[in-house]
Amino acid sequence: MITREESESRISTLQRQLKGKGLDGALFIFPIDVYYFAGTRQNATIWIPVAGEPILMVRKSLARARNESPLTDIRPFPSSKEFASALPAEALKIGFTYDVAPVQQLNFYAKMLAGREFVDISPLNREIRSVKSTFELQQMKRSGDILSSIFLNVPGFLKEGMRELDLAAEFEYRLRKAGGEGYVRMRAYNQEFFGGLAVSSGAASYGFLDGAVSGKGLSNTSPQGASLEVITRNVPVLLDYCGVFNGYISDMTRIYVFGAVDPELQRAFDLAIEIQAYLQRELKPGVICEELFLNAVEIAEQGGFGDKFMGMPGEQARFVGHGVGLELDEFPVIAQGFKVPLQSGQTIAIEPKFVVPGKGVVGIENTFAVSPQGGIKMTDIPDGITFLP
Amino acid sequence: MITREESESRISTLQRQLKGKGLDGALFIFPIDVYYFAGTRQNATIWIPVAGEPILMVRKSLARARNESPLTDIRPFPSSKEFASALPAEALKIGFTYDVAPVQQLNFYAKMLAGREFVDISPLNREIRSVKSTFELQQMKRSGDILSSIFLNVPGFLKEGMRELDLAAEFEYRLRKAGGEGYVRMRAYNQEFFGGLAVSSGAASYGFLDGAVSGKGLSNTSPQGASLEVITRNVPVLLDYCGVFNGYISDMTRIYVFGAVDPELQRAFDLAIEIQAYLQRELKPGVICEELFLNAVEIAEQGGFGDKFMGMPGEQARFVGHGVGLELDEFPVIAQGFKVPLQSGQTIAIEPKFVVPGKGVVGIENTFAVSPQGGIKMTDIPDGITFLP
Incomplete structure (x- = not known):
């Protein structure tokens, strides 16, 4: 288990970096990236806004993610139609890990979030974790x-x-x-x-x-x-x-x-x-x-x-x-x-x-x-x- | 070791499928995909044209790939400037595995092969191998x-x-x-x-x-x-x-x-x-x-x-x-x-x-x-x- 303080510290470090790059938030889909911020390696995607609370959206297992993660907003993975409204409308520039995310995954998220811009934050992510x-x-x-x-x-x-x-x-x-x-x-x-x-x-x-x-x-x-x-x-x-x-x-x-x-x-x-x-x-x-x-x-x-x-x-x-x-x-x-x-x-x-x-x-x-x-x-x-x- | 006949049979099955889809060839970069066609799981990329001989381009280890693979055209991985000329100029529609290829990899190849079109062949690839x-x-x-x-x-x-x-x-x-x-x-x-x-x-x-x-x-x-x-x-x-x-x-x-x-x-x-x-x-x-x-x-x-x-x-x-x-x-x-x-x-x-x-x-x-x-x-x-x- 990672503590709430540990998770918050990691997230606030990321948020400072996102702010410095002019990004409105980041979506992480790679298992160990999700774990690093959320404390759970269930099948999930985490949205971390440049300020405020992250949202952990879980495909499987929601029950287990809730037991493991110190985050407060943990929900089922939204339907494709509802995904866009889970993120704030003003979040237009979104960080994404191009080093590990398959093209199909980027296309999947980009389609649901049409009109928003995706930016590669692979080096930033790895630097934080180092x-x-x-x-x-x-x-x-x-x-x-x-x-x-x-x-x-x-x-x-x-x-x-x-x-x-x-x-x-x-x-x-x-x-x-x-x-x-x-x-x-x-x-x-x-x-x-x-x-x-x-x-x-x-x-x-x-x-x-x-x-x-x-x-x-x-x-x-x-x-x-x-x-x-x-x-x-x-x-x-x-x-x-x-x-x-x-x-x-x-x-x-x-x-x-x-x-x-x-x-x-x-x-x-x-x-x-x-x-x-x-x-x-x-x-x-x-x-x-x-x-x-x-x-x-x-x-x-x-x-x-x-x-x-x-x-x-x-x-x-x-x-x-x-x-x-x-x-x-x-x-x-x-x-x-x-x-x-x-x-x-x-x-x-x-x-x-x-x-x-x-x-x-x-x-x-x-x-x-x-x-x-x-x-x-x-x-x-x-x-x-x-x-x- | 896979035999030349085994490799040729796999490649010709793929070539028939590529032809049916109107593609000029396919680039495989995922290790087990490369192995399936080339018989080696060294760090390499394989170009398979819709007709003719494949080219295995090896990052590491070239010596080992040459020992393991029954293919005839096995070369060092070209420089970024030379990559485009390794492929036939008339190959304009290229299959690629969007299910496993990270965005950075697609961008890397798309930049070297500017002007050519990439097409997702993930299902086709998995069907052949099944x-x-x-x-x-x-x-x-x-x-x-x-x-x-x-x-x-x-x-x-x-x-x-x-x-x-x-x-x-x-x-x-x-x-x-x-x-x-x-x-x-x-x-x-x-x-x-x-x-x-x-x-x-x-x-x-x-x-x-x-x-x-x-x-x-x-x-x-x-x-x-x-x-x-x-x-x-x-x-x-x-x-x-x-x-x-x-x-x-x-x-x-x-x-x-x-x-x-x-x-x-x-x-x-x-x-x-x-x-x-x-x-x-x-x-x-x-x-x-x-x-x-x-x-x-x-x-x-x-x-x-x-x-x-x-x-x-x-x-x-x-x-x-x-x-x-x-x-x-x-x-x-x-x-x-x-x-x-x-x-x-x-x-x-x-x-x-x-x-x-x-x-x-x-x-x-x-x-x-x-x-x-x-x-x-x-x-x-x-x-x-x-x-x-």
């Missing part, structure tokens, strides 16, 4: 704590000779029993993510996933994450998993190996730790995201691993960190072209990784909160490679 | 066989006193080890699904999910499926799970109980079996979907359970079956308003269920293939309630 409240930071820390506890247990269930898939199953089983909600929300078009990656081979570490490591997966329809490959001696195992608790996603990566790692991979890993330390120090309000990325690339290059940073040559991702919260791919992105300053309370997964073709994948990932003192680690267990006998 | 090829029916049967094998093992891991969540974790663990790919694709806006439902309480069986039973879930952000409620004696446990193998989804439900079921619930269950038997007989080409739904409602009403059919009073879903394949919610839908005839080779999950407030949820679900002899069961294990000591 800054977490105290309540949200607590949720993120709790998510990070539970996920961390599963990572700490990996040496108890990771066995030499098991398939990547077996390791994934063992990890996911424990995560689920610990209350993991499972479904990892992503906003970007064309992305999908099932819980995490258990990858031990550097050979097929690339794919559609916007990240350094994809994994081979189980088929061409699910070409990411664990495969049927067997985990063998002296080959690092990369575990990159998300925990979802009360909707809040923590994201972390650790490396495990039976025996030893190749010296080149160890050097790459040490470089990843160095990059993470640099970024953690700089996760302060006002620092420009793009500069962090370019400096991370610089460290990788000076370390002699520039062409293996964030993916194998030709498949390199152009980022080193991403906002995370109710979605896995929130703002800000620590990436080229992202010339915006960090803000206190943003939560960011920092994930410097290296792919050394033929040898394997190594790296580190933790979720941090931006603060005046630098990044506060929300996934607070040791970073080093876990060596198993 | 009819499965021999290869696809084999995939569906394999998916149903593996999923069935997990259901047969439930008595070995379902324990009195465990939480719904524990049961979900045990089921999902075995499904994953058996090769389950996990991510269940849904097309409908505002729907999400994480593998399945393990629900023992009738109290919170409603929610945003378009189905008879939602489950309470673990939080307001994930309000479906297993909760922390404990499984107790004489209360039926409903397990509704999807298996995803090589992308193909099978969908089934079975009921388990420690001790006995309330006689009213047993009557409701028997009625579900009766409705399923009726529907299975009628799953023949030419039969109208809506009539099947209305007749199912009639049987439920005559049995005295009309107000509890497909959900509790006030929360009833208006369907009794749905197409299933690469997505959980394919065409056709056995629902009111769906006045189209069944076609041979369509695969449909039939799921008559009843919710008796205060007592529990019961029902059955199997995936069938439409054939001249009626529905062929792809999830072929006994339907009855499993009574545990």
Whole structure:
């Protein structure tokens, strides 16, 4: 449950932004956007006027939305004829999330609200959500704590000779029993993510996933994450998993190996730790995201691993960190072209990784909160490679 | 891998439909649509002209797309300036999937292809995919066989006193080890699904999910499926799970109980079996979907359970079956308003269920293939309630 104060604070932040853009209100139809403002993820649309009370219009389940949401005006979804009159007649400029709303949805609302103008507020919406409240930071820390506890247990269930898939199953089983909600929300078009990656081979570490490591997966329809490959001696195992608790996603990566790692991979890993330390120090309000990325690339290059940073040559991702919260791919992105300053309370997964073709994948990932003192680690267990006998 | 013949057959079916609608071609950008025609689910866009060879334009990973797809023209995604010239100049009317394409995506392509007309081909696309090829029916049967094998093992891991969540974790663990790919694709806006439902309480069986039973879930952000409620004696446990193998989804439900079921619930269950038997007989080409739904409602009403059919009073879903394949919610839908005839080779999950407030949820679900002899069961294990000591 989110409190009325939490909901009101989010809504008033949005209303200030709408006012600044000269908009009369916004309609949100994407489930997690509705949840953020209304505290319920039932099938509903929320109208938030630039001033005054929002209206939550619910398709299914109205009873459940009323139980869950702290809002006061919660109604059945109006008929097409009545929809226009649910909104104030003077609301002519309406914000809408063009990043996730299908064309059919915009057409549906635009037809009912003929004569009013729709304006894309996708970036504004994502910017608001990137800054977490105290309540949200607590949720993120709790998510990070539970996920961390599963990572700490990996040496108890990771066995030499098991398939990547077996390791994934063992990890996911424990995560689920610990209350993991499972479904990892992503906003970007064309992305999908099932819980995490258990990858031990550097050979097929690339794919559609916007990240350094994809994994081979189980088929061409699910070409990411664990495969049927067997985990063998002296080959690092990369575990990159998300925990979802009360909707809040923590994201972390650790490396495990039976025996030893190749010296080149160890050097790459040490470089990843160095990059993470640099970024953690700089996760302060006002620092420009793009500069962090370019400096991370610089460290990788000076370390002699520039062409293996964030993916194998030709498949390199152009980022080193991403906002995370109710979605896995929130703002800000620590990436080229992202010339915006960090803000206190943003939560960011920092994930410097290296792919050394033929040898394997190594790296580190933790979720941090931006603060005046630098990044506060929300996934607070040791970073080093876990060596198993 | 899909073969060149399989891909060519799908593409030529589409081309005939495009020709019939006077379109010059279609652009597909939704991952599973691209996969269906191209055999790869990398991040790519496919141009399929009304006649001639398709072009697969790949953002990431080009190398992997080339390994996976049987198509011949596979290229890097063009720059914005070059995109228009990748398509034939005479292609002026272009099909696009407005049901799933975000507004930003349509705007992106419409800007690059200024002067050309975009036409919504969402229904056409779903209709084509609803009819499965021999290869696809084999995939569906394999998916149903593996999923069935997990259901047969439930008595070995379902324990009195465990939480719904524990049961979900045990089921999902075995499904994953058996090769389950996990991510269940849904097309409908505002729907999400994480593998399945393990629900023992009738109290919170409603929610945003378009189905008879939602489950309470673990939080307001994930309000479906297993909760922390404990499984107790004489209360039926409903397990509704999807298996995803090589992308193909099978969908089934079975009921388990420690001790006995309330006689009213047993009557409701028997009625579900009766409705399923009726529907299975009628799953023949030419039969109208809506009539099947209305007749199912009639049987439920005559049995005295009309107000509890497909959900509790006030929360009833208006369907009794749905197409299933690469997505959980394919065409056709056995629902009111769906006045189209069944076609041979369509695969449909039939799921008559009843919710008796205060007592529990019961029902059955199997995936069938439409054939001249009626529905062929792809999830072929006994339907009855499993009574545990």
